[in-house]
Amino acid sequence: MSARRVWAVAVLTGVALAALVLLLGALGSDYERAATGAPAQTQVVHVRSGESLSSLAARLAPEQSAAAVIAAIRELNGLEGVGLRPGQALVVPAYR
Incomplete structure (x- = not known):
């Protein structure tokens, strides 16, 4: 050759x-998002005092990837920052 x-x-x-x-x-x-699966439903939750997106994700779906749940919450609510206010209503995936 x-x-x-x-x-x-x-x-x-x-x-x-x-x-x-x-x-x-x-x-x-x-x-990651595809593996997590899209939730069939959503629900409204209120942010607890001192709660972050990470702790909210852990409360809502402890068995899911926190990053994927946070991404879904951000997308559903148009969130760009990380700050949450106590009592703030958020639309979140209903994994259960």
Whole structure:
């Protein structure tokens, strides 16, 4: 095999592997949310004094990934910051 042919095969193999990595990255980018499962229902809860998004996620769905539950709460309520107010009403996933 000539050096030119070896080089061409190496480049094509590299491009194919790069495409595969990009494809798997795109498919797997939302794996955690997909694995957690979308809740069939939502509910309204009120934030308790001293409660954070993490502790709220643990209270609502201790068996689920806290990051996925927090992402769902943020999305449902349009939250961008991390601050919550005691008594604040939030729409949250109903996992139970």
